[in-house]
Amino acid sequence: MRTVHDVLSLRFMKLVAMGMVVLVTGCASVQPDPLPSWNEGATKQSIVAFVAKVTTPGSPDFVPVPERIATFDNDGTLWAEQPMYSQLFFVLDRIKTLAPQHPEWRTTEPFASVLRGDVKGALAQGDKAMLQLVAATSTGMTTAEFDALVTDWLAKARHPRFDQPYTSMVYQPMVELLAYLRANGFKIFIVSGGGIEFMRPWTEKAYGVPPEQVVGSSGKTRFEMRDGKPVLMALPALDFIDDGPGKPVGINLHIGRRPILAFGNSDGDLQMLQWTAAGNGARYMAFVHHTDAQREWAYDRDSSIGKLDRGLDEAKARGWTLVDMKKDWAVVFPFDRKR
Amino acid sequence: MRTVHDVLSLRFMKLVAMGMVVLVTGCASVQPDPLPSWNEGATKQSIVAFVAKVTTPGSPDFVPVPERIATFDNDGTLWAEQPMYSQLFFVLDRIKTLAPQHPEWRTTEPFASVLRGDVKGALAQGDKAMLQLVAATSTGMTTAEFDALVTDWLAKARHPRFDQPYTSMVYQPMVELLAYLRANGFKIFIVSGGGIEFMRPWTEKAYGVPPEQVVGSSGKTRFEMRDGKPVLMALPALDFIDDGPGKPVGINLHIGRRPILAFGNSDGDLQMLQWTAAGNGARYMAFVHHTDAQREWAYDRDSSIGKLDRGLDEAKARGWTLVDMKKDWAVVFPFDRKR
Numbered sequence: 250m251r252t253v254h255d256v257l258s259l260r261f262m263k264l265v266a267m268g269m270v271v272l273v274t275g276c277a278s279v280q281p282d283p284l285p286s287w288n289e290g291a292t293k294q295s296i297v298a299f300v301a302k303v304t305t306p307g308s309p310d311f312v313p314v315p316e317r318i319a320t321f322d323n324d325g326t327l328w329a330e331q332p333m334y335s336q337l338f339f340v341l342d343r344i345k346t347l348a349p350q351h352p353e354w355r356t357t358e359p360f361a362s363v364l365r366g367d368v369k370g371a372l373a374q375g376d377k378a379m380l381q382l383v384a385a386t387s388t389g390m391t392t393a394e395f396d397a398l399v400t401d402w403l404a405k406a407r408h409p410r411f412d413q414p415y416t417s418m419v420y421q422p423m424v425e426l427l428a429y430l431r432a433n434g435f436k437i438f439i440v441s442g443g444g445i446e447f448m449r450p451w452t453e454k455a456y457g458v459p460p461e462q463v464v465g466s467s468g469k470t471r472f473e474m475r476d477g478k479p480v481l482m483a484l485p486a487l488d489f490i491d492d493g494p495g496k497p498v499g500i501n502l503h504i505g506r507r508p509i510l511a512f513g514n515s516d517g518d519l520q521m522l523q524w525t526a527a528g529n530g531a532r533y534m535a536f537v538h539h540t541d542a543q544r545e546w547a548y549d550r551d552s553s554i555g556k557l558d559r560g561l562d563e564a565k566a567r568g569w570t571l572v573d574m575k576k577d578w579a580v581v582f583p584f585d586r587k588r
Numbered sequence: 589m590r591t592v593h594d595v596l597s598l599r600f601m602k603l604v605a606m607g608m609v610v611l612v613t614g615c616a617s618v619q620p621d622p623l624p625s626w627n628e629g630a631t632k633q634s635i636v637a638f639v640a641k642v643t644t645p646g647s648p649d650f651v652p653v654p655e656r657i658a659t660f661d662n663d664g665t666l667w668a669e670q671p672m673y674s675q676l677f678f679v680l681d682r683i684k685t686l687a688p689q690h691p692e693w694r695t696t697e698p699f700a701s702v703l704r705g706d707v708k709g710a711l712a713q714g715d716k717a718m719l720q721l722v723a724a725t726s727t728g729m730t731t732a733e734f735d736a737l738v739t740d741w742l743a744k745a746r747h748p749r750f751d752q753p754y755t756s757m758v759y760q761p762m763v764e765l766l767a768y769l770r771a772n773g774f775k776i777f778i779v780s781g782g783g784i785e786f787m788r789p790w791t792e793k794a795y796g797v798p799p800e801q802v803v804g805s806s807g808k809t810r811f812e813m814r815d816g817k818p819v820l821m822a823l824p825a826l827d828f829i830d831d832g833p834g835k836p837v838g839i840n841l842h843i844g845r846r847p848i849l850a851f852g853n854s855d856g857d858l859q860m861l862q863w864t865a866a867g868n869g870a871r872y873m874a875f876v877h878h879t880d881a882q883r884e885w886a887y888d889r890d891s892s893i894g895k896l897d898r899g900l901d902e903a904k905a906r907g908w909t910l911v912d913m914k915k916d917w918a919v920v921f922p923f924d925r926k927r
Contacts, residue, residue, distance in 0.1 A: 449844045460844030472833035472859055479862045481840050494811035501820050505788045505799030520811055523818045
């Protein structure tokens with residue numbers, strides 16, 4: 250005989266069962282595709298498979314959380330680097346802003362070329378000229394003052410082709426990849442040839458990467474007392490170039506551990522990928538290959554910016570991933586989704 | 589009429605009530621004093637009060653987690669630095685080990701003095717002699733080889749006074765402080781004049797501070813291919829001295845954020861504390877004051893190692909904390925507890 254109690258129990262069991270269904274569905278619904286801007290295919294699969302094997306306890310490739318170090322180049326890997334590095338746009342804008350205070354620049358190279366609008370001519374004068382431009386616009390002030398200049402500039406400046414703020418020129422699939430790796434216990438470092446002080450004011454907002462996880466090229470600074478208050482003065486002297494063979498040096502100095510995953514896009518990242526590949530255990534090395542002239546740019550072996558030549562050969566020879574921007578990315582920039 | 593069901597319900601209520609008591613008691617019991625090796629008093633109170641105010645949401649002094657940066661000197665602040673820096677013991681032991689391969693050292697200074705047992709005489713030859721000793725023992729090898737040398741040495745070497753491994757010469761109250769800060773969302777960096785490559789092999793185990801949160805003095809390294817495998821070679825060239833006015837420079841380069849809490853013990857830490865103090869909002873600056881000749885050492889203004897002179901005056905003038913080792917610490921070293 251079924252009693253009221255039995256009926257209630259049955260109803261209770263049903264509720265429990267329904268609850269479980271809700272819970273299970275709920276769990277499924279809070280785990281949507283973490284990489285929605287990546288098209289399905291071998292590249293996306295290889296990323297997901299790598300993350301799965303290094304994070305699955307008991308897997309022969311399991312890597313403890315503290316050792317899940319991932320390094321990313323910035324220009325051309327996390328945001329656009331064409332038609333010029335954004336930092337160069339900053340430098341050139343700043344030269345124009347400061348020109349009235351420097352009448353001598355009208356007749357002094359490389360400043361004169363910049364002020365005539367001949368950027369190509371200015372850059373053709375070589376590294377020394379480039380360093381002069383950087384020194385004139387980024388030193389002789391405190392680190393806090395430079396931070397404020399960069400922040401101000403980013404709020405106003407627009408990319409010449411896309412008419413977007415430079416911080417919108419980040420690659421949406423890469424931003425998703427950083428978040429996905431972070432959610433899987435990875436600690437992400439930017440390892441860029443760009444200026445460390447130029448990147449730090451905005452990397453946390455743009456990528457979720459805090460200043461202490463940004464490695465870059467740097468000038469020397471000096472501790473001084475100014476009106477009784479300590480400041481760090483940016484000096485017109487180069488400290489370190491975090492590019493090419495400098496990248497493993499920068500990684501060692503700032504991180505002190507070898508990455509297990511590294512993404513770059515040019516020959517300037519080759520040594521970082523070699524250094525990453527040379528460790529024991531599971532590794533993931535990739536170049537972002539710029540193959541999309543329509544949505545971004547297409548360039549590799551012959552480019553003056555972001556040249557990928559030796560790296561392209563080595564990636565193919567060693568089975569590193571080549572992210573085919575055109576094929577692998579459903580969208581490139583965040584604003585693509587809204588168009 | 590009480591039914592079986594009622595009785596069961598009552599019993600259930602009692603169990604729930606008992607469970608709650610257990611839970612409440614349990615909660616209380618999992619929060620023992622996080623700083624048991626600190627004696628009660630103004631110093632301990634000031635630490636706990638600072639942590640409370642910067643971590644309490646809604647407090648006017650609240651600091652978001654990413655900005656809870658704490659920096660600690662190492663020698664004399666986290667572990668003993670007398671009668672010599674541990675790194676110097678390493679260097680001297682290494683000179684003796686390598687001597688048979690370098691017969692010329694018997695007649696070349698500063699090596700000859702070291703081999704005669706005249707350490708004082710060797711050190712009296714100045715910074716250049718010191719750098720020669722470091723270069724001879726810590727360069728001309730890969731960073732991985734140096735790491736292995738340090739690890740091997742630490743496993744065998746014993747402190748001359750206490751006959752303990754050097755990694756047991758850490759200050760138990762400071763180890764507790766690091767754990768307490770970490771539990772409260774602080775990110776802890778070591779900022780030491782010692783060699784960055786000398787510290788990284790053991791700071792994670794000794795202090796819970798991972799390699800990427802260690803800032804120190806460094807030599808230059810170079811990326812090379814050796815038998816087709818990439819290595820970083822330690823070169824006999826100084827890169828950076830992370831001491832005195834170098835500490836804010838190192839903090840800026842490696843962290844890129846200003847600390848809100850800093851501990852040092854000597855004038856070599858003064859600028860780090862000044863830099864920390866100069867930020868906005870709540871700050872905590874402290875010197876560990878070596879006042880305990882019996883359990884450790886007593887030294888300040890006149891010491892050749894860890895001299896605290898200007899810093900002592902400035903701490904008193906500005907109300908920074910002076911940790912009185914003798915008065916404030918119930919135990920000094922971890923092995924004190926077992927004696």
